[in-house]
Amino acid sequence: MSASIAHTSHLADTSPEVHGDHGHGHGKKGLMHYLWNTDHKVIAMQFLFTSIIYLVLGGLMAEAMRWQLAWPGHPIPFIGHLFPSTIVSDDGALIPGGYNMLVTMHGTLLVFFVAMPVLIGVFGNFLIPLKIGAGDMAFPAINELSYWLFSVSGLVMLASFFVPGGAPGTGWTAYAPLSSVGAYNGTPMGQTLWCISLFMNGLGSLTGAVNYITTVITMRAPGMTMFRMPLPVWAIFVTAILLIFAIPVLSAAAALIVFDLNFGTSFYRPSGGGQPILWQHLFWFFGHPEVYILVLPAMGFVSEILAVFSRKPVFGYKAMVYAMSIIGLLGFVVWGHHMYVSGMNLTLSALFSVSTMVIAVPSAIKTFNWMGTMWRGSIHYTVPMAFAVAFVSMFVIGGLSGIFMASTPVDLFVHHTYFIVAHFHYVIFGAIVFSTFAALYFWFPKMSGRMFNNTLGWIHFWMSLVFFNLTFFPMHNLGLAGMMRRISDPTVYDCLRQVQPLNVVCTIGAMGLGLSTIPFLINMFWSIWKGPKAPANPWSSTTLEWTLDYPIQHGNFPVTPTVYHGPYEYSVPGLEKDFLPQNEKAPSHITLEAH
Amino acid sequence: MPWSPFSRICSRIFAGLFFILLAVPALAEQRAGNIYGLPPCLTTAGERVDLIFWIIFSLTATVFVLVQGTYIVYLIKYRYRPGVKAHYSHGNNTLEVIWTTLPTLIFLALAIYSNRIWDEIHRPPPENALTIDVSSYQFGWQMRYPGVSGKLSPCDVKKISAQNPFGTDPSDPRTAQDVISPELVIPVGRPVHVLLHSRDVIHAFYVPEFRLYQDCVPGRTIGWVWFQATRTGDFQLACNQLCGTGHFNMKAPIHIVTEGDFQKWLSTRQQKNAAPLPSSISKQ
Numbered sequence: 049m050s051a052s053i054a055h056t057s058h059l060a061d062t063s064p065e066v067h068g069d070h071g072h073g074h075g076k077k078g079l080m081h082y083l084w085n086t087d088h089k090v091i092a093m094q095f096l097f098t099s100i101i102y103l104v105l106g107g108l109m110a111e112a113m114r115w116q117l118a119w120p121g122h123p124i125p126f127i128g129h130l131f132p133s134t135i136v137s138d139d140g141a142l143i144p145g146g147y148n149m150l151v152t153m154h155g156t157l158l159v160f161f162v163a164m165p166v167l168i169g170v171f172g173n174f175l176i177p178l179k180i181g182a183g184d185m186a187f188p189a190i191n192e193l194s195y196w197l198f199s200v201s202g203l204v205m206l207a208s209f210f211v212p213g214g215a216p217g218t219g220w221t222a223y224a225p226l227s228s229v230g231a232y233n234g235t236p237m238g239q240t241l242w243c244i245s246l247f248m249n250g251l252g253s254l255t256g257a258v259n260y261i262t263t264v265i266t267m268r269a270p271g272m273t274m275f276r277m278p279l280p281v282w283a284i285f286v287t288a289i290l291l292i293f294a295i296p297v298l299s300a301a302a303a304l305i306v307f308d309l310n311f312g313t314s315f316y317r318p319s320g321g322g323q324p325i326l327w328q329h330l331f332w333f334f335g336h337p338e339v340y341i342l343v344l345p346a347m348g349f350v351s352e353i354l355a356v357f358s359r360k361p362v363f364g365y366k367a368m369v370y371a372m373s374i375i376g377l378l379g380f381v382v383w384g385h386h387m388y389v390s391g392m393n394l395t396l397s398a399l400f401s402v403s404t405m406v407i408a409v410p411s412a413i414k415t416f417n418w419m420g421t422m423w424r425g426s427i428h429y430t431v432p433m434a435f436a437v438a439f440v441s442m443f444v445i446g447g448l449s450g451i452f453m454a455s456t457p458v459d460l461f462v463h464h465t466y467f468i469v470a471h472f473h474y475v476i477f478g479a480i481v482f483s484t485f486a487a488l489y490f491w492f493p494k495m496s497g498r499m500f501n502n503t504l505g506w507i508h509f510w511m512s513l514v515f516f517n518l519t520f521f522p523m524h525n526l527g528l529a530g531m532m533r534r535i536s537d538p539t540v541y542d543c544l545r546q547v548q549p550l551n552v553v554c555t556i557g558a559m560g561l562g563l564s565t566i567p568f569l570i571n572m573f574w575s576i577w578k579g580p581k582a583p584a585n586p587w588s589s590t591t592l593e594w595t596l597d598y599p600i601q602h603g604n605f606p607v608t609p610t611v612y613h614g615p616y617e618y619s620v621p622g623l624e625k626d627f628l629p630q631n632e633k634a635p636s637h638i639t640l641e642a643h
Numbered sequence: 644m645p646w647s648p649f650s651r652i653c654s655r656i657f658a659g660l661f662f663i664l665l666a667v668p669a670l671a672e673q674r675a676g677n678i679y680g681l682p683p684c685l686t687t688a689g690e691r692v693d694l695i696f697w698i699i700f701s702l703t704a705t706v707f708v709l710v711q712g713t714y715i716v717y718l719i720k721y722r723y724r725p726g727v728k729a730h731y732s733h734g735n736n737t738l739e740v741i742w743t744t745l746p747t748l749i750f751l752a753l754a755i756y757s758n759r760i761w762d763e764i765h766r767p768p769p770e771n772a773l774t775i776d777v778s779s780y781q782f783g784w785q786m787r788y789p790g791v792s793g794k795l796s797p798c799d800v801k802k803i804s805a806q807n808p809f810g811t812d813p814s815d816p817r818t819a820q821d822v823i824s825p826e827l828v829i830p831v832g833r834p835v836h837v838l839l840h841s842r843d844v845i846h847a848f849y850v851p852e853f854r855l856y857q858d859c860v861p862g863r864t865i866g867w868v869w870f871q872a873t874r875t876g877d878f879q880l881a882c883n884q885l886c887g888t889g890h891f892n893m894k895a896p897i898h899i900v901t902e903g904d905f906q907k908w909l910s911t912r913q914q915k916n917a918a919p920l921p922s923s924i925s926k927q
Contacts, residue, residue, distance in 0.1 A: 145888035219885045225861060226844040226886060233780065233887060318800075323844055325860060358721070366732035389847075391860040394867065400757040405750035412746040413739070415710065420738070422717045423729025424730035429722070437718065444710050448703040451750075455699060455757040457764060461854040464883045517875045528681050530851025532883040535891040541879055543682060543851065599690065619729040623897050626728060643733035 059082040062110035081330055086188035087602045093495070095169035095194050099162050100200060104138060106157035108148045111562050116142040118548075118555035120537040134214030145234070148217030153205070155220030156242065159338070160249050161202050163476065167345040168253070168291075168623035169198065172260055172284045174495065178593035178600070179278050181269025181609045181631075186262035187625065190255050195564030203614055205245040216242045219534060221335070224316030224327035234308045243302035243309075244505070250299040257288035257295075265286075267268040267424075269592070271611035275643075276367070276630070278591045278615040282369050283348025286376045287341050292378065301330035302444040328390055332383035340379040341423045343443075344372055346483035347414060350436045352616075353490050356589050357433035358425030359626050364417040365643040370418075371410035378407040388459045403606035404454040411447055421553035426626075428617070430587075431505035435486035438513055444473055444480025449524065454548065464534075467527025473520045485512070492572075493586045497598030498579030500635050518557030522550045555581075590629050591615050614643050682851050685878070685899065688764045688869040689854035691780075695760055699753065713901075720868035735925045753787075768869035777827070777847035778809055781890030784880060786827050790820025790913060795838075800862055803842055822912045826896045827880055830905035831872045839865040849883035850897065858884055872899045 085091065108127055115124045121141050123164040135146030142150070168608060174190065177184055185191045207213040213235040218227040222242070230236030264285045268277070274401050277285075288642055305327070314320020355362045371528025384392060384400030418440050427433070449471040452458045462468060485508075491501050529547045531538055538544040538551060585594040609631040617628035622638045634640055684693050721729075728844065774795050776787035789795045789808055796817035803810035811818045812847045829835045839848055841859040848868070857868050882893035 145890050148885065148888065148890070153886070187759060217885075217888065221882070223845055229844075232844050282704065297762070324862070355789075359723075359729040361731070361733045363732065364739055367734065367739045389856045390858045391863060391865050394761070398761055401757060401761075402751070402754045405754040408750055409743060409746050413743055415824065416738075416742040417734070419710070419713060419717065420734065422714075422721060424732070425717075425721045426723045426727060427721050437714065441711060443713060448707055451703055451753070452696070452699055455695055455753060456761040457757055458696050458699060460764070460856050461689075461692050461696065461851070463856040464849070465851075520922060530682055530881075532881055534885045537891050540892050541894065542790075543879065619731050621728075621731050623741040641731065641733045 052353065053524075062409050063290055065125045084192060086184070088177050088185050088188065088191060089495075089600060091195050092170045092174035092190055095173065095198070097166045098195075098202065099170070099201055100505075102157050102161040105206075106162060106563075107565065108606060109154040109157070110218065111558060112142060113147060113150050113154065114555040114558040115149055116536055117538060118552045120228050120539055121189070124555055140585045141296055142536060142538045145214075145217055148219075148534070149209075149215040149235075149238075151534050152219050152222075152236070152242075153209075156246075157202075158476070159220060159342075160246065161198075161205070163342050163484075165198055166255065167254060167342060167480070168260075168284060168287060169195065171280065171345060171349065171487055172256065172288070174491065175278075175280050175593065176260055176263055176284060177267070177604060178596070179495075179591055180264065180267065180272050181592050181605060181611065182267035183433075183603045185259050186267060187259050191259050194252045194256040194259070195395050195461075197248050197255065199382055199616065201245045201248035203250065204241055204248065204561065206638065208235075208245075211237040211241065214229055214238055215409075218589050222305070222327075223331075224305065224308070224324050225318070225322075228316040228327070230309055234633045240306055240309055241307045243556075245345065246302050247299050250295040253291050253295050258292035260284055260288040261292070264628075266428045267610050269605075269611055272467045272630075275366065276611055276614050279351040279365070279368055280345065280348040281462050283346075283351075283372055286372050287344045290337045290341050290344075290376050290379060294334045294341065295514045296331055298334035301327060301334070304330075315625060325387075325391060329383070332386045333380070335386065336383040337376075337379040338476070340375055340479050340618040342362070344375065346439065346480045347372065349490070350439045350483050351414075351418065351421070353432050353436040353486050354421045354593075355618065356490075356587050357428045357430055357436070358422045359428070359618045360421055360425040361614075361618055361641075361643065362417070363420030363423070364413075365614065367413060368417055374410045375407065379402060382407050385459075388456050389398030401456045402571055407453075408447065408451065408454070411443075415444060415447070419493035424502060431500070431509055432486045432490035434506070434509045435482050435489065438509070439482040439486060442474055442482060442516070446479055449474065461586055462527055464532060466523040466526035466531045466533060469533050470520050470527060478516055478520070482512070482516075485509075489574075491593075492575070493506050493582035494593055494598070494600075496576045496579070498575050499582045499586065500579060501571050504567045506565060508568045511560060511567065515557045515560030515564055515610040519554050519561050520557070522553050522557075526550050526554070588615055588625070588627050590627050595629060595631060613640055616643075664833040674847045680817060682907075685852045685872050685874060685876070686854065687873060688870055689762050689852070690873075691764060692854040695757060698756075702749070702753075709892070765867050768836040769834045772869055773830065774836045774838065775827070775829075776809060776838045776840065777848060777859070778842060779882065780808070780842040781844065781887050782882070782893040784825065784827070784882075784893070784895035786797050786824045786895075787811075788822040788824065788909060788912070790817065790822055792820055796821055798838075798840075798864075800840065800864055803840070808842060820913070822909060824912055826898060828900060828905060828908055830902045831874055831875050831899050833902065834869055834871045836866075836869040839868060844886050845884050846882045846886050846893070847884035849881045850878060851881075852878050856883060875899045875901060 112127060123140035128136055135142065135149055137143050139509055197262060202279060216233065216235050216239040218233055220237065226232050227239055233239060240278050264281060304315040308315055314322040316322045316324050318324060351362050382400060382404045384396055385404040388397040450461055453468060489500060526547055530543050539548060584597045611630045613630065614635045615630055617640060619626045620628055620638060620640065628634060681693065684690055692866060774789065776795060776798065778785045787795065794817060796811050796815045798810040800810055839857060839859040841861040843861060846859045847856060848859055853870055857865055859865060877898050878897040880895040880897050882890060886893065
């Protein structure tokens with residue numbers, strides 16, 4: 049085993065691509081350096097800056113929707129006139145069709161153009177080679193291709209706003225036959241562009257996934273066995289495998305919509321012999337693993353950050369790895385829990401509810417292990433640690449509210465209400481986005497060579513935590529009061545008029561949440577240029593990326609490191625400093641505990 | 644680790660703000676009256692749903708308090724102190740086994756109990772049930788009641804078209820007797836069996852007070868939904884599946900009335916049947 053690792057990493061070091069590109073990219077830092085570059089660290093930055101643009105766009109859409117829900121029919125201040133006429137009326141108020149378009153584009157942008165590229169594109173690219181001691185990705189050019197597929201697919205998605213009819217208004221789930229028949233949705237061109245964009249985006253994800261898997265399997269440094277890999281690498285590795293199985297299903301399903309819309313086929317149209325529920329099965333066969341595609345990397349980052357700032361080894365490292373693998377496996381047999389009440393066979397619903405309850409177990413295991421990691425630790429309060437702790441806390445809320453929907457009879461009541469909107473925003477924003485913030489602050493010194501501003505970081509943290517909960521917690525109550533999701537005006541229903549004050553509360557929270565990104569963006573962009581220079585290892589961390597000084601050259605490690613033990617050796621008894629880097633041998637009088 | 648006095652003060656201010664702002668939704672809820680709990684429950688099946696809802700609620704609320712409480716205790720108790728080193732431990736396999744087994748048992752028990760109630764709710768409708776054809780379209784609802792024969796005329800989803808919105812057989816004598824209504828009027832205390840149809844895209848039959856959601860799928864008859872109202876009142880039927888630009892306003896009135904009032908309404912409605920739409924009934 050060790051011989052083969054040495055062999056492959058030797059290959060990686062002398063492979064013509066790495067050295068060729070090293071010479072090629074060196075010395076010139078023109079525009080081309082940032083537009084076409086095969087260095088995994090630069091590609092990670094490309095993903096990051098592109099996704100921030102989509103984050104701002106998707107966020108503004110959410111603000112517009114929240115305004116409409118709190119004060120239906122009132123013109124939206126400041127941003128109302130930025131929207132095209134298919135979305136707002138002349139005075140800048142949302143129209144119902146436009147609201148549906150924003151629902152669709154907010155969901156699509158945030159899932160496919162913010163969460164996925166940031167978690168996988170940014171951190172997958174940046175961390176995998178640095179953490180396993182490799183010079184670059186296995187296929188550097190394909191890696192850059194993956195970025196450009198993602199980037200161009202985003203432009204195709206945004207172009208749908210400007211075609212006749214406007215953007216699709218069928219929700220990010222695009223249920224057929226609404227999405228597949230032009231006469232029903234009124235936006236056949238926008239819907240076609242949506243499908244094409246997701247198809248391209250999917251190709252980008254697939255090429256990225258192939259790259260990650262190959263890199264992890266073949267390019268680990270000598271001594272870096274699978275069970276010595278840091279948990280973020282494990283998480284992205286499992287995620288990449290999920291992508292390989294899930295994405296093609298979505299791509300195929302989206303292609304069928306393009307055929308139905310434009311070429312007269314009837315895959316989803318019952319009058320031509322098609323099956324509307326077929327789309328839901330295909331979409332959720334992708335869509336549920338997608339949730340884990342997003343949450344697994346988030347869990348990986350948080351596991352590491354909690355250990356670093358508790359100055360303790362990750363509690364139950366192997367249990368964490370097994371839990372992630374089981375989540376990945378079970379993730380493919382729970383898609384039916386989105387469809388209990390879709391007209392699917394009732395016994396099938398019962399079966400899916402059992403698998404759904406079972407998949408909650410590995411998540412519970414991980415939560416207990418995070419608690420174990422902090423237990424008897426020496427907890428340092430830093431901005432990344434604060435976001436990591438908030439992740440766990442919000443993930444617990446999102447996980448617990450999921451149990452309601454997992455129970456088939458309760459789903460009869462809360463299905464498609466704001467209860468589920470609250471649930472998945474706790475998972476996707478409260479957990480995944482908070483974990484992303486934790487990771488950004490944590491690796492910012494390694495990415496930029498500078499420290500972020502601590503005060504702005506804390507302001508960002510507290511504003512996010514407060515306003516996030518203010519926005520999304522009352523949505524549980526709205527859902528239980530019967531508020532349907534994806535309606536542009538709750539006051540048309542008698543039973544919802546009395547809960548309208550809660551909608552106002554949510555909107556005030558959403559405005560604060562929007563404002564909370566301002567200290568974040570100021571902090572990031574100011575610190576990149578003006579922040580104090582960061583030491584190589586500001587957090588006294590053990591993994592390989594912290595052994596490198598900024599700027600990290602193309603090819604990363606001047607000498608291929610050798611790894612002697614697992615990734616989280618903190619507070620080892622008998623050792624003077626409280627951490628033992630992976631490339632340092634433990635002194636002979638110290639025995640490390642097996643993990 | 645960098646940690647200036649100023650950021651410490653900032654954190655305290657924001658921590659205070661956090662709790663103040665959490666109080667805002669609580670205040671808003673009190674102002675608006677009865678929105679703390681669930682809306683009134685009107686059906687026998689809904690009571691079963693509420694039962695398991697409250698079981699899960701008590702369970703999750705307990706876990707919530709325990710887990711979040713432990714976190715807060717840990718954050719305070721195990722905070723960094725100069726000279727105190729963290730405990731070196733890679734984990735504990737006994738603990739792993741315990742916290743794998745225990746949740747598995749709880750979750751399986753929940754799944755089994757849930758599905759017993761699920762089966763109970765979906766047992767076949769009783770013999771004396773009133774059958775109503777509920778037909779959804781972009782963007783509205785139409786109900787079809789059995790006429791004097793007491794039996795709905797049969798329908799076939801393949802025959803649904805603009806001319807024949809219910810897909811009925813014009814040659815069947817019962818078809819002419821069917822009562823068409825834009826409102827869902829149901830007798831209290833009698834089981835009501837609804838046949839859910841859609842003429843175009845997927846809609847959803849959703850009544851929060853019934854604790855009931857079911858998609859209406861074009862090209863199919865969803866025939867397993869039935870309920871029994873426990874008291875009279877006026878409510879609204881909502882479409883809860885995004886179905887196009889008019890989705891937000893796709894609703895229909897529901898009137899739960901006594902059996903006598905229902906029969907009266909049905910016969911009045913039958914006489915008006917020559918002009919099926921739109922006409923509204925007087926409140927019973």
